Amino acid sequence: MRIFTAPLTAFMLGTFMVPEGASAEKPTATKEDKAEGLKIAKTYDKRNQGFKDEVATLKMTLTNANGESTERAMRMWTYEVIDDKRGDKSILVFDTPRDVKGTALLSHAHHVDPDDQWLFLPALKRIKRIASANKSGPFVGSEFAYEDITSSDIEKFDWYYLRTENLDGQECYVLKRIPLYENSGYTKQISWIDTKHYRLQKVDYYDRKDSLLKTLRMKGYKLYKDKFWRAETWEMTNHQSKKSTVLAYTSRELSTGLEEDEFTKGRLKSYGRG
Amino acid sequence: MRTIVWILIALTVLPLQAKSDVKIGGFAAVETRAFLEKPQHTRQRHGHGPGLILEPEFYSQSADTKTSFSFRPFLHLDPHDSRRTHGDIRQCDLLLVRGDYEVGIGASKVFWGVVESYHLVDILNQSDAVESSLDLEEKLGQPMIRFSVLKPWGTLRFFYMPMFRERIFVGKKGRLRGPFTVDPGLTTYDHPAGKYHQDFAVRLEKVIGDWDINLSYFRGTSREPILTLNSTQQRMASHYKVIDQGSLEVQYTRDAWLWKGEFFARSGHGRAILAGIGGFEYTLYQIRGTDWDLGLLTEYHRDNRSSMAPGVSMEEFVFVGTRFSANDTDDTEILLGCVFNTKRASQSFSVEAKKRLDDRLKLEIEGRLFGEANGASAGTKKDSHIQAKLAYYF
Numbered sequence: 001m002r003i004f005t006a007p008l009t010a011f012m013l014g015t016f017m018v019p020e021g022a023s024a025e026k027p028t029a030t031k032e033d034k035a036e037g038l039k040i041a042k043t044y045d046k047r048n049q050g051f052k053d054e055v056a057t058l059k060m061t062l063t064n065a066n067g068e069s070t071e072r073a074m075r076m077w078t079y080e081v082i083d084d085k086r087g088d089k090s091i092l093v094f095d096t097p098r099d100v101k102g103t104a105l106l107s108h109a110h111h112v113d114p115d116d117q118w119l120f121l122p123a124l125k126r127i128k129r130i131a132s133a134n135k136s137g138p139f140v141g142s143e144f145a146y147e148d149i150t151s152s153d154i155e156k157f158d159w160y161y162l163r164t165e166n167l168d169g170q171e172c173y174v175l176k177r178i179p180l181y182e183n184s185g186y187t188k189q190i191s192w193i194d195t196k197h198y199r200l201q202k203v204d205y206y207d208r209k210d211s212l213l214k215t216l217r218m219k220g221y222k223l224y225k226d227k228f229w230r231a232e233t234w235e236m237t238n239h240q241s242k243k244s245t246v247l248a249y250t251s252r253e254l255s256t257g258l259e260e261d262e263f264t265k266g267r268l269k270s271y272g273r274g
Numbered sequence: 275m276r277t278i279v280w281i282l283i284a285l286t287v288l289p290l291q292a293k294s295d296v297k298i299g300g301f302a303a304v305e306t307r308a309f310l311e312k313p314q315h316t317r318q319r320h321g322h323g324p325g326l327i328l329e330p331e332f333y334s335q336s337a338d339t340k341t342s343f344s345f346r347p348f349l350h351l352d353p354h355d356s357r358r359t360h361g362d363i364r365q366c367d368l369l370l371v372r373g374d375y376e377v378g379i380g381a382s383k384v385f386w387g388v389v390e391s392y393h394l395v396d397i398l399n400q401s402d403a404v405e406s407s408l409d410l411e412e413k414l415g416q417p418m419i420r421f422s423v424l425k426p427w428g429t430l431r432f433f434y435m436p437m438f439r440e441r442i443f444v445g446k447k448g449r450l451r452g453p454f455t456v457d458p459g460l461t462t463y464d465h466p467a468g469k470y471h472q473d474f475a476v477r478l479e480k481v482i483g484d485w486d487i488n489l490s491y492f493r494g495t496s497r498e499p500i501l502t503l504n505s506t507q508q509r510m511a512s513h514y515k516v517i518d519q520g521s522l523e524v525q526y527t528r529d530a531w532l533w534k535g536e537f538f539a540r541s542g543h544g545r546a547i548l549a550g551i552g553g554f555e556y557t558l559y560q561i562r563g564t565d566w567d568l569g570l571l572t573e574y575h576r577d578n579r580s581s582m583a584p585g586v587s588m589e590e591f592v593f594v595g596t597r598f599s600a601n602d603t604d605d606t607e608i609l610l611g612c613v614f615n616t617k618r619a620s621q622s623f624s625v626e627a628k629k630r631l632d633d634r635l636k637l638e639i640e641g642r643l644f645g646e647a648n649g650a651s652a653g654t655k656k657d658s659h660i661q662a663k664l665a666y667y668f
Binding site: 096097101142183264 | 299301333335339340342344369371374376382383384385387388411422424426428429479481484486525527528529530531532557559560565567601602603604605630632633634636665667668
């Protein structure tokens with residue numbers, strides 16, 4: 001079974017595109033502007049810093065082209081790491097499907113180096129260190145690829161500001177980002193961030209042949225701790241396979257006081273017992 | 275004594291559980307086997323199923339995950355072999371996580387190891403050789419007290435095991451056995467304390483960058499019996515000795531490569547035994563533009579044990595395997611393997627496939643094909659079979 005790498009966190013939490021201070025001056029360029037793109041990318045990155053940790057329960061609904069769907073329930077613990085080289089740490093535990101109940105994944109993200117990942121398999125009581133070289137493969141059979149839920153670090157992309165436009169009644173920056181890391185399944189991603197709160201609203205993913213592959217919509221934004229915007233629902237639609245995956249948060253709490261040393265290989269087994 | 279241990283565990287654990295929600299997990303399964311050839315030993319039945327396996331789990335965990343309890347009884351009902359009809363308490367333990375420390379009390383399973391084809395250094399739990407007479411992967415619950423210290427420099431674990439569980443074997447009507455059955459009534463121990471020899475183990479687990487390194491030491495009753503033929507009764511008797519075993523597991527993880535090794539040095543069975551297994555797993559991701567992954571595995575095992583030591587099915591072998599993952603919503607996976615016994619020029623082939631049929635139903639198919647064999651594996655050379663297991667998860 002394939003699983004989330006660490007900063008499902010970073011991306012899911014929406015650290016993705018939130019400039020520092022909503023009053024930051026708005027870009028004025030009209031064509032592809034690399035400097036402006038990077039400026040927006042850098043500021044949204046900083047904007048989300050300081051959430052410390054997050055404890056969440058999630059439900060993932062996978063729907064195939066015939067409209068048949070299956071669900072999986074997960075719990076997730078995330079610890080924020082602010083560092084030049086290291087990214088966030090996270091533990092993800094599956095509650096359903098029932099045959100994989102208790103399967104737990106520990107991830108230590110890195111900005112440039114590959115992430116470190118360990119998987120706990122409850123039936124064998126075994127912890128396996130697993131390779132994280134796979135970027136573009138599907139995550140637990142869903143329409144989310146690994147790189148969709150990791151790799152949000154701004155250093156991993158070239159950024160371009162394209163334009164400002166209205167999306168469903170909200171004024172949005174439209175940015176293009178091009179993956180710099182190896183083995184990406186995408187030539188580019190186009191993202192929409194609202195100019196008011198700098199929340200990621202939509203992403204279009206273009207495959208290796210540069211044709212539109214998937215669209216992600218982020219819905220139901222809620223404000224946590226008066227500072228951090230979080231989308232309660234993530235909808236990923238694959239235009240080519242006609243399959244879709246909806247990821248919904250059923251509960252979420254920030255800054256709960258988790259310690260970094262809870263995110264170790266030695267601790268992973270105790271998370272898988274629940 | 276054994277009953278007392280269980281009662282003590284129950285008394286410790288049950289009051290704690292009264293105030294929290296107990297959930298149910300685990301599974302019930304129907305299993306059926308088909309053997310390709312007639313049995314070679316007298317009194318063996320053909321051995322086709324169906325059998326019933328029950329392994330429910332009653333568990334509870336506090337919201338902060340710091341306190342948890344798990345009770346996992348096991349029952350296998352087999353229509354042919356009365357020894358294969360057996361029960362066990364796979365797990366019944368309480369785990370407390372407090373700061374940098376962890377304490378586990380009760381019957382549990384602890385796995386040591388990194389390689390795929392053979393579990394060389396895994397020693398704390400006795401094998402359920404009825405469930406898994408070939409790979410010995412299924413384990414009996416081991417009563418123990420575990421204490422762990424989790425620090426940034428690594429994890430140090432201590433294990434105290436007050437009671438030994440002897441290996442259980444298939445009966446005379448069962449397949450996948452040698453010419454003689456093992457009689458549990460004939461079991462003997464070298465040590466006067468017998469099965470109540472107090473076993474102890476300590477283990478250091480460390481992660482250094484891309485390296486995972488585990489160092490372990492075990493002193494206690496060997497989990498491997500020395501089997502001798504009781505000539506008057508035409509049955510095998512198990513004899514257990516106390517051993518010392520030091521072991522090392524190493525894994526290096528880089529890109530799509532996993533390099534693995536396990537080694538042990540053991541004394542107590544005549545001259546010291548040195549054994550090792552090492553190899554790699556390389557994964558090809560998204561082959562030919564699909565979502566499919568293909569893992570390629572190769573492992574080499576060698577063991578220098580003398581005739582004084584418990585027999586192993588192979589002292590030297592090469593394993594070549596491939597793991598196919600469809601990465602679909604059903605987690606379809608197929609593992610094909612081939613073991614070449616380099617010393618005795620024999621081979622065996624295995625296939626394991628699994629697929630989820632719906633949220634609670636899972637199908638597992640397993641096949642074993644034995645080539646020409648002599649020596650220790652000759653007893654099962656007519657036991658090539660295919661097995662299907664349909665499990666319903668609670």
